[in-house]
Amino acid sequence: xxxxxxxxxxxxxxxxxLYLASLVVxxxxxxxxxxxLFYFDVTELNxxxxxxxxxxxxxxxxYFWCKYLYNGFPLYSESQAGYWHPLKFxxxxxxxxWAAFGFDMVASLALAGLGTYAWLRRHSHPAGALAxxxxxxxxxxxxxxxxxxxxxxxxxxxxxxxWGLERSWRTGRLWGSLLAAFALACQVFAGHLQDAVxxxxxxxxxxxxxxxxxxxxxxxRRFVVIGTFAIGIGILIAAVQWIxxxxxxxxxxxxxxxxxxxxxxxxxxxxxxxxxxIREAYGTRAKDTDWMDGFYPYHEMNAYLGATAMxxxxxxxxxxxxxxxxxxxxxxxxxxxxxxxxxxxxxxFWHRIPVLGSSRIPVRYHxxxxxxxAALASQGVSLILEEQRLKLRRLLLILAFFAAxxxxxxxxxxxxxxxxxxxxxxxxxxxxxxxxxxxxxISSSRCVILFTASLCLIQLANSLQKYxxxxxxxxxxxxLVGADMMASHWWDMPTVDPSFWTxxxxxxxxxxxxxxASRIMGIPKYSAGEPGYASKPTDFFAxxxxxxxxLPLAYGLESNIGETPFRPxxxxxxxxxxxxxxxxxxxxxxxxxxxxxPMQTSLKPVTAGSAYVYRLAxxxxxxxxxxxxxxxxGPAATDSQAEAELIKNGPANTTEVLVVESVNEKLPQSPVxxxxxxxxxxxxxxxxxxxxMRMQLNAASDAWLRIGVSYxxxxxxxxxxxxAPIYPAQLAYMAVPVPAGKHTLEMHYLPAGFRxxxxxxxxxxxxGLLLAFVYRDKVDENGNETARCxxxxxxxxxxxxxxxxxxxxxxxxxxxxxLSSRWNDSWHRFTWGAGIEAIGK
Numbered sequence: 001x002x003x004x005x006x007x008x009x010x011x012x013x014x015x016x017x018l019y020l021a022s023l024v025v026x027x028x029x030x031x032x033x034x035x036x037l038f039y040f041d042v043t044e045l046n047x048x049x050x051x052x053x054x055x056x057x058x059x060x061x062x063y064f065w066c067k068y069l070y071n072g073f074p075l076y077s078e079s080q081a082g083y084w085h086p087l088k089f090x091x092x093x094x095x096x097x098w099a100a101f102g103f104d105m106v107a108s109l110a111l112a113g114l115g116t117y118a119w120l121r122r123h124s125h126p127a128g129a130l131a132x133x134x135x136x137x138x139x140x141x142x143x144x145x146x147x148x149x150x151x152x153x154x155x156x157x158x159x160x161x162x163w164g165l166e167r168s169w170r171t172g173r174l175w176g177s178l179l180a181a182f183a184l185a186c187q188v189f190a191g192h193l194q195d196a197v198x199x200x201x202x203x204x205x206x207x208x209x210x211x212x213x214x215x216x217x218x219x220x221r222r223f224v225v226i227g228t229f230a231i232g233i234g235i236l237i238a239a240v241q242w243i244x245x246x247x248x249x250x251x252x253x254x255x256x257x258x259x260x261x262x263x264x265x266x267x268x269x270x271x272x273x274x275x276x277x278i279r280e281a282y283g284t285r286a287k288d289t290d291w292m293d294g295f296y297p298y299h300e301m302n303a304y305l306g307a308t309a310m311x312x313x314x315x316x317x318x319x320x321x322x323x324x325x326x327x328x329x330x331x332x333x334x335x336x337x338x339x340x341x342x343x344x345x346x347x348x349f350w351h352r353i354p355v356l357g358s359s360r361i362p363v364r365y366h367x368x369x370x371x372x373x374a375a376l377a378s379q380g381v382s383l384i385l386e387e388q389r390l391k392l393r394r395l396l397l398i399l400a401f402f403a404a405x406x407x408x409x410x411x412x413x414x415x416x417x418x419x420x421x422x423x424x425x426x427x428x429x430x431x432x433x434x435x436x437x438x439x440x441x442i443s444s445s446r447c448v449i450l451f452t453a454s455l456c457l458i459q460l461a462n463s464l465q466k467y468x469x470x471x472x473x474x475x476x477x478x479x480l481v482g483a484d485m486m487a488s489h490w491w492d493m494p495t496v497d498p499s500f501w502t503x504x505x506x507x508x509x510x511x512x513x514x515x516x517a518s519r520i521m522g523i524p525k526y527s528a529g530e531p532g533y534a535s536k537p538t539d540f541f542a543x544x545x546x547x548x549x550x551l552p553l554a555y556g557l558e559s560n561i562g563e564t565p566f567r568p569x570x571x572x573x574x575x576x577x578x579x580x581x582x583x584x585x586x587x588x589x590x591x592x593x594x595x596x597x598p599m600q601t602s603l604k605p606v607t608a609g610s611a612y613v614y615r616l617a618x619x620x621x622x623x624x625x626x627x628x629x630x631x632x633x634g635p636a637a638t639d640s641q642a643e644a645e646l647i648k649n650g651p652a653n654t655t656e657v658l659v660v661e662s663v664n665e666k667l668p669q670s671p672v673x674x675x676x677x678x679x680x681x682x683x684x685x686x687x688x689x690x691x692x693m694r695m696q697l698n699a700a701s702d703a704w705l706r707i708g709v710s711y712x713x714x715x716x717x718x719x720x721x722x723x724a725p726i727y728p729a730q731l732a733y734m735a736v737p738v739p740a741g742k743h744t745l746e747m748h749y750l751p752a753g754f755r756x757x758x759x760x761x762x763x764x765x766x767x768g769l770l771l772a773f774v775y776r777d778k779v780d781e782n783g784n785e786t787a788r789c790x791x792x793x794x795x796x797x798x799x800x801x802x803x804x805x806x807x808x809x810x811x812x813x814x815x816x817x818x819l820s821s822r823w824n825d826s827w828h829r830f831t832w833g834a835g836i837e838a839i840g841k
Contacts, residue, residue: 035495117133694746
């Protein structure tokens with residue numbers, strides 16, 4: 001084996017060993033199963049969803065319907081349980097859910113980092129690829145979304161999409177593009193469709209860039225074919241998930257899309273510039289300091305990559321005339337524009353564009369900025385190894401300018417904090433101020449020390465003649481980049497003792513001990529982000545005592561509520577109409593309300609930890625014959641008519657009256673006379689498991705069977721083997737007309753659109769494999785090295801400033817120019833002080 005190949009392989013081993021060591025050092029509590037993930041979305045929905053699916057996998061049965069949330073919920077279609085994501089099958093059938101959850105997250109980040117290394121390794125030295133992998137794994141984007149676990153699963157796919165695209169660009173074959181398509185489909189399977197939309201945009205933009213900078217019809221055609229193949233086949237493969245998810249979306253308020261204000265909520269604000277140099281400039285996850293007096297939660301705005309990474313990226317950008325480097329300069333510019341969201345005119349009309357119009361929180365485009373920084377930083381490290389006497393003065397002046405600007409912004413924002421400390425006089429406020437001050441001093445010192453060490457290493461590399469010694473310096477630089485990321489986010493990994501999940505709250509035992517218990521409604525006192533990482537020891541167990549959000553699912557309880565952005569519109573309408581009326585809880589089957597604080601009611605609660613358990617009157621039977629029926633049908637029937645009837649009926653919406661709204665089809669001959677017999681007699685539930693309900697019925701006369709389970713078009717019924725219609729009852733539940741006599745009623749659930757999605761997925765796999773085998777494009781030995789350059793780094797900077805300036809111009813009613821309203825209420829002072837005041841102590 002040639003010495004040069006041996007040396008590179010040895011360097012790869014060093015890089016991979018350092019990367020894996022960093023994962024072990026940071027994640028050892030999770031890897032050794034000594035800590036469990038929780039906090040924000042993990043607590044509110046992610047863990048519960050995955051626990052349900054994990055129990056499915058352990059039992060050997062996969063159920064698409066979940067009876068534990070929202071009186072029954074199409075969990076598969078909601079997608080965040082991640083039914084088809086490959087890592088679910090690797091961990092969840094074999095470990096406790098809390099342990100599998102942690103392994104899942106670490107494995108996702110490992111895949112993201114290793115994919116980044118493989119992608120960057122084609123263009124840089126192993127030390128440079130290592131620096132890029134550490135940036136993606138431990139950078140601000142990752143930690144902004146570590147509580148959005150579906151996004152971390154989806155992150156694992158992104159570098160492999162890039163690796164696959166570039167492989168096909170180079171070889172002219174579609175195998176790499178097929179890998180990119182599968183990775184894109186895995187983002188849909190991960191359960192966060194927005195990430196898949198981002199990746200489609202990324203592939204399209206990279207393809208568009210290559211078309212612009214390259215000459216020749218055949219070369220441009222290759223890029224179009226490869227990009228189109230990756231997007232098209234990826235969408236087809238993912239159809240088994242996204243088609244049912246789209247069917248659910250159409251039944252939720254989100255189908256209406258977002259307005260401009262909602263879509264651009266969560267734009268990255270220039271006032272956050274200080275946090276690019278010091279991660280903790282505006283606090284971390286400390287209690288309420290992350291709200292920043294009006295900004296979207298600060299953890300979401302985490303764009304920190306560190307001064308060392310920025311310097312290395314600026315150094316790598318000097319090679320902007322190289323086609324690959326120029327491409328990532330372009331993507332860095334695009335990501336900056338998109339991240340700014342509301343502050344440029346680019347997104348002013350996005351809310352009117354299908355798909356794009358339902359994608360919110362523009363700061364999430366920071367992922368592309370992270371990838372661009374990783375790509376350029378890898379080039380910077382490689383330059384340090386290849387060249388001697390690198391001049392850094394101009395680059396340091398650029399960083400110094402932005403650091404000075406960041407300091408000025410920070411000082412302006414904190415003027416009241418410096419000058420009006422007397423506004424916060426309680427012991428708690430003084431302690432919090434002292435803690436935040438200490439945190440700022442420590443973090444500033446850490447950043448200065450690490451950046452100074454990086455400069456010293458670069459200067460050392462400049463003075464070394466021996467290449468092997470410069471390589472050692474390169475690895476040390478990469479290690480400093482990783483140390484910067486890991487140290488700045490050391491406290492951001494949200495873990496708790498595993499008993500958080502394995503020991504149910506006291507209220508769960510109270511409910512389960514009641515033989516007449518049905519469903520519960522949990523009302524937490526805090527959000528799942530409270531009380532947060534505070535400056536003193538905090539009881540994280542207390543907020544879960546009310547068993548709110550989707551937590552009932554985690555502890556084997558049924559609930560009338562949950563936590564998801566895809567709540568069916570029918571249930572929302574019923575909830576809004578009924579409010580807290582007792583009849584609503586009766587028809588929902590709620591037997592217990594668990595509250596995080598005392599309620600104003602005549603009912604006497606039982607204390608359970610920090611929660612209060614209220615026993616309601618026995619609810620309406622889950623299955624019963626309707627005593628009397630009100631049918632709304634005909635061409636003129638509307639949902640509003642059904643809603644008006646609900647309001648009019650009030651308490652009579654229980655066993656006395658059943659409202660069936662129009663489904664635009666002819667109803668069978670149905671009784672409207674009162675049902676004289678016992679409303680629960682003759683009903684025997686044989687099976688109620690997963691996607692199946694089976695009942696033996698004996699109706700005294702023709703009747704309507706009211707089923708206290710959420711209505712969903714995926715349910716299908718048969719009576720004695722013959723198809724039977726299912727109608728919406730009280731807007732959100734189900735009713736089936738049953739003839740007099742003895743019958744067997746069977747109900748089966750399959751998500752709406754699942755069969756179509758499965759067929760499309762299989763067709764997509766077949767087409768993808770076929771084209772990957774047969775397609776071959778002739779490759780020019782020069783590749784795309786013949787590509788021309790687009791813009792220099794300075795030109796991109798000037799273009800961004802001009803875009804901000806033009807976007808900042810607005811016009812008053814009389815046509816007089818002024819500052820655009822897009823900046824209204826966006827600049828904030830005394831950020832820490834406002835956070836302290838928001839606590840209300």
